[in-house]
Amino acid sequence: MRAVGLLCALLISAIAHGQDESQSGGLLDATYFVSVGLFAPDRKIRLGLDASIELTGPDPYVDFSETLDLKSRDETFSAEFGWNFGERWQFRGQYFRIEDKQRVALTEDVEWGDYVFNEGTSVAAGTDMQITRLFFGRKFWGSGNYEAGLGLGGHILDLSGYINGEASVDDELVGFVQERASVSQPLPNIGGWFRRVYAERWIFRARLDWLAADIGKYNGHIFNGSLGVAYTMNTHFGIGLSYNLFEIDLGIDDSDWQGRVRSRFEGPYLALTVFW
Numbered sequence: 144m145r146a147v148g149l150l151c152a153l154l155i156s157a158i159a160h161g162q163d164e165s166q167s168g169g170l171l172d173a174t175y176f177v178s179v180g181l182f183a184p185d186r187k188i189r190l191g192l193d194a195s196i197e198l199t200g201p202d203p204y205v206d207f208s209e210t211l212d213l214k215s216r217d218e219t220f221s222a223e224f225g226w227n228f229g230e231r232w233q234f235r236g237q238y239f240r241i242e243d244k245q246r247v248a249l250t251e252d253v254e255w256g257d258y259v260f261n262e263g264t265s266v267a268a269g270t271d272m273q274i275t276r277l278f279f280g281r282k283f284w285g286s287g288n289y290e291a292g293l294g295l296g297g298h299i300l301d302l303s304g305y306i307n308g309e310a311s312v313d314d315e316l317v318g319f320v321q322e323r324a325s326v327s328q329p330l331p332n333i334g335g336w337f338r339r340v341y342a343e344r345w346i347f348r349a350r351l352d353w354l355a356a357d358i359g360k361y362n363g364h365i366f367n368g369s370l371g372v373a374y375t376m377n378t379h380f381g382i383g384l385s386y387n388l389f390e391i392d393l394g395i396d397d398s399d400w401q402g403r404v405r406s407r408f409e410g411p412y413l414a415l416t417v418f419w
Contacts, residue, residue, distance in 0.1 A: 246268075295333060
């Protein structure tokens with residue numbers, strides 16, 4: 144959290160030194176923008192791996208955040224870019240990656256795939272989730288200091304999880320095993336956004352992407368939302384603070400993963416933005 148504190152201090156300093164300049168929210172009118180920053184989410188990562196489960200019903204899963212003691216919060220790099228073209232059209236992209244690994248002594252039996260990792264044994268475990276968001280939209284409402292629109296997009300999901308250690312099958316010890324599952328898939332969604340300029344330099348921003356469908360090997364929902372403010376320091380630079388939420392609950396029927404993903408990442412996102 145030390146890096147988040149540093150960005151907060153930068154935000155306060157930028158505001159204090161920019162009050163005497165006149166700026167009309169150039170970020171709202173910019174053709175291009177690029178943002179880089181830190182996302183510090185609370186993490187809840189639950190993964191189920193079992194070829195016998197029903198994808199539409201309840202299923203066993205492993206809580207990687209608590210049972211396997213993976214970090215509940217840590218900063219991760221995030222980046223966004225945007226292109227406004229024509230008078231009403233926009234293209235957006237976003238990327239972030241949340242990766243963690245840990246070695247832990249189990250305080251309970253953990254069933255993962257074909258194996259049971261027994262209480263008292265030491266295992267190594269980890270997860271790696273990469274999210275790439277692409278969005279194409281059209282502004283339907285707007286007049287000078289505000290805009291709102293709707294569009295279509297997609298999330299490219301790259302997700303893997305593993306557990307290594309001494310394991311058993313049907314109460315018979317089989318020795319050291321590594322049980323790993325991974326999936327990579329683009330999933331479509333619909334979305335919308337709203338932005339409004341306040342007090343010349345401040346911009347309020349909100350966006351939402353959503354999917355709830357049965358698509359090929361996947362059944363469930365994705366929710367990706369953001370609510371926050373941006374401050375334009377001058378004609379080309381800004382800094383923003385938002386609260387981001389990414390939630391995924393998907394049943395997966397794939398050769399590399401049959402089970403379910405139930406994960407949630409939510410927390411503050413601080414970013415520096417260049418626009419022109």
